[in-house]
Amino acid sequence: MYAYQQQKTAGPRRLHVVPDRRARVLKPVRRKTNHFANLLRLIVVMAFLLSFAYFVLPTSFSRLIKNVFFPVKIPVNVAEQYNMAKIDYTRPAAAEMYSIANPSTNYLSNDLFMNRLLLTPTIQKTHSEVTTMYHTNEMKGLKSQLISLMREYPTIKPAIYVWEYENGRFVDINGDQIYPAASIIKLPVLVRLFKSIEAGQLTIYDDMLLTDYYQSSGSGSLQYAQTGRKYTIDQLAKVMIQDSDNTSTNMIMSKLGGMDDINIGLRDWGISKTYVRTWLPDLKGTNKTTAKDMAKILYNLDNPGFLNINSREYIIDYMSHVKNNRLIAAGLGDGAMFVHKTGDIGSMLGDAGIVYAQNGKKYIVVILANRPHNAPQGKDFIVKASSLIYKAIVGV
Numbered sequence: 001m002y003a004y005q006q007q008k009t010a011g012p013r014r015l016h017v018v019p020d021r022r023a024r025v026l027k028p029v030r031r032k033t034n035h036f037a038n039l040l041r042l043i044v045v046m047a048f049l050l051s052f053a054y055f056v057l058p059t060s061f062s063r064l065i066k067n068v069f070f071p072v073k074i075p076v077n078v079a080e081q082y083n084m085a086k087i088d089y090t091r092p093a094a095a096e097m098y099s100i101a102n103p104s105t106n107y108l109s110n111d112l113f114m115n116r117l118l119l120t121p122t123i124q125k126t127h128s129e130v131t132t133m134y135h136t137n138e139m140k141g142l143k144s145q146l147i148s149l150m151r152e153y154p155t156i157k158p159a160i161y162v163w164e165y166e167n168g169r170f171v172d173i174n175g176d177q178i179y180p181a182a183s184i185i186k187l188p189v190l191v192r193l194f195k196s197i198e199a200g201q202l203t204i205y206d207d208m209l210l211t212d213y214y215q216s217s218g219s220g221s222l223q224y225a226q227t228g229r230k231y232t233i234d235q236l237a238k239v240m241i242q243d244s245d246n247t248s249t250n251m252i253m254s255k256l257g258g259m260d261d262i263n264i265g266l267r268d269w270g271i272s273k274t275y276v277r278t279w280l281p282d283l284k285g286t287n288k289t290t291a292k293d294m295a296k297i298l299y300n301l302d303n304p305g306f307l308n309i310n311s312r313e314y315i316i317d318y319m320s321h322v323k324n325n326r327l328i329a330a331g332l333g334d335g336a337m338f339v340h341k342t343g344d345i346g347s348m349l350g351d352a353g354i355v356y357a358q359n360g361k362k363y364i365v366v367i368l369a370n371r372p373h374n375a376p377q378g379k380d381f382i383v384k385a386s387s388l389i390y391k392a393i394v395g396v
Contacts, residue, residue: 129305130269132296133364136168142392143171146385153381157370160385161291163299164363164393171389175292178273179368180285182343183219183244184352185276188297190241190318192265193233193252194311204234204314208251218281220245234314241318241341246280253279269306271296283345291366294352298364301339301354319353327351327379328365331386333394334358347371349378357394365389 139162146160150173159174196202207230215223220243222231233255236248253259259276266274274289300306301315319339328351329338340353350368355361367385371378 129303130296130300131303131305132270133163133170133299134168135163135170139164139169139171139392142389143173145388145392146171146173149381149384149388153377155372155375156378156381158381158385159291159366159368161295161366162363162389162393163295164361166361172292175295176273176290178288178290179350179370180282180345180348181274181287181289182282182285182345182348182350183246183280184289184294184341184343184350184368185274185280185282185287186240186244186249187294187319187341187352188266188271188274189249189253189256189262189276190237190315191297191301191307192256192262193237194307194315195265196256197233198308198311202233202255204237205232206255207232208236208255210247210251214247214251214254216246216250216280218246218283219243220247222247237314238318242321242323244322244324244342249280269297269300281345285345285348289368291352291368294366295364298352298354298366327382328353328355328367328386331383331388332357332390336390336394346373349382351382355390357390359394361394363389363393 142162150156150158159177159179160171161173161175162171164170197204210222210225210227210229210231212227215225215227217223220239222239222245225247231248231251233252236245236252239245240248240252253262253276256262259279262276271293274293276287278284278286301312307315316339319341320337322340322342324342325338327342327349328340332338332355335358337356338353339356340351343350348368348370350366352366352368353364355363355365365386367382369378369381
């Protein structure tokens with residue numbers, strides 16, 4: 001491109017660069033633009049971004065970002081809303097699908113974070129020690145009698161679950177429907193207490209100091225007791241069940257680690273729709289349960305793989321001396337023993353327990369009844385329903 005010429009001078013030799021006119025000038029090569037390929041790339045990228053925005057972002061926001069960074073107060077009917085979901089996560093296939101999509105359900109015991117539900121309450125984490133009742137035939141004759149009785153009490157909206165030990169026969173009327181738990185929630189609190197005792201976390205002889213912080217209105221006499229006195233765990237558990245004392249219940253829950261600890265236990269036992277959200281008294285009914293959940297807890301009181309014999313003796317002793325005998329107990333025949341726990345918040349009246357008939361028959365019965373506030377028809381319905389159930393199973 002350039003030619004070099006040598007010029008003679010008196011001094012040192014110098015080289016002068018002279019452009020070579022014959023050299024070819026290089027010009028940049030222009031490639032032809034492929035508009036079709038560019039359009040195809042744009043379509044692919046836009047399709048990916050739209051798919052990501054439509055499928056991934058809403059799920060991530062609602063299940064992770066919203067739950068963690070935008071916590072809100074749990075509505076009273078949140079469990080019912082979850083229960084009305086189109087997918088039944090209690091089914092094994094659906095539960096497995098949910099577990100794969102949400103792996104945190106495999107190791108989280110509690111579903112509460114910053115006062116917000118993180119996990120769908122219907123997801124079950126069944127503990128290997130907990131067993132479920134086997135079901136054979138539904139007692140259709142008894143079910144028809146109970147439905148007829150329900151028609152006589154149109155203002156009472158009950159859930160009834162009955163399970164007979166000998167043959168596994170049962171009656172299920174709204175057994176999975178969620179109801180306010182009222183004081184029946186004290187049954188899982190009691191069981192959680194003895195599971196903690198078995199784990200060596202405390203003993204029945206440990207004591208707690210009564211302070212005005214724990215004293216709660218509603219049922220029980222400890223709300224009027226002098227503060228500064230010490231009570232053993234045995235004393236607190238006894239009055240919690242026999243007198244349905246709210247103060248002692250709050251003391252026990254506090255000793256165990258609070259409401260979250262009770263919910264951890266319920267999830268470990270595979271109890272999917274029962275949970276604690278409010279310290280007692282829960283007059284608004286935010287603590288929830290179902291008749292079938294309570295029946296499962298009652299069934300496992302006899303399970304030696306779940307509770308040892310010492311725990312069972314304490315629990316049966318407490319529950320066989322409940323002072324409120326005006327509900328299911330009032331409909332039983334002579335000589336029957338009833339191990340149970342009652343609940344009443346005005347708008348909901350309930351009773352749950354195990355009946356030991358004099359002739360050796362044994363069955364679980366749970367009746368929860370929504371009613372007009374303090375309406376006496378609720379009590380009348382439960383007594384009559386109990387009588388029908390007893391006669392049908394015991395055969396008197």
